Amino acid sequence: MPSADTIQGFRFFFYSEEGTEDAHIHVEKDDCEAKFWLKPIRLAKNWGFRSHDLKTARRLVVANRELFLKKYYEHHAKKK
Numbered sequence: 001m002p003s004a005d006t007i008q009g010f011r012f013f014f015y016s017e018e019g020t021e022d023a024h025i026h027v028e029k030d031d032c033e034a035k036f037w038l039k040p041i042r043l044a045k046n047w048g049f050r051s052h053d054l055k056t057a058r059r060l061v062v063a064n065r066e067l068f069l070k071k072y073y074e075h076h077a078k079k080k
Contacts, residue, residue: 004071007060014072025068027057036061038069 004012010029018024023038032048034057041062046054061068 004068005064007064008056010057010060012060012064012068014075016075023069023072025061025072027061029053029057038065038072041065 004014004025006012010027012025012027014024014026024035024044025038026033026035028034029049032046032053034046034049034054035044036042036058037044038061041058043054043058049057
């Protein structure tokens, strides 16, 4: 699972086999994980994050959306 970045203790990544889905990013910290769609940004799934950490993760997704999209498309060889 390729990492896109680690910011403030949150690791952002995607799974290689999910290239047929719309652009998205996974985020994990400790034993929690969430998935955010990137176009538009919205929460797809939350596995254990408390609301405070989920808000922080979403804020980081918003701030780094272009980087995550670039890395997602590069990895999955898709065109924007």
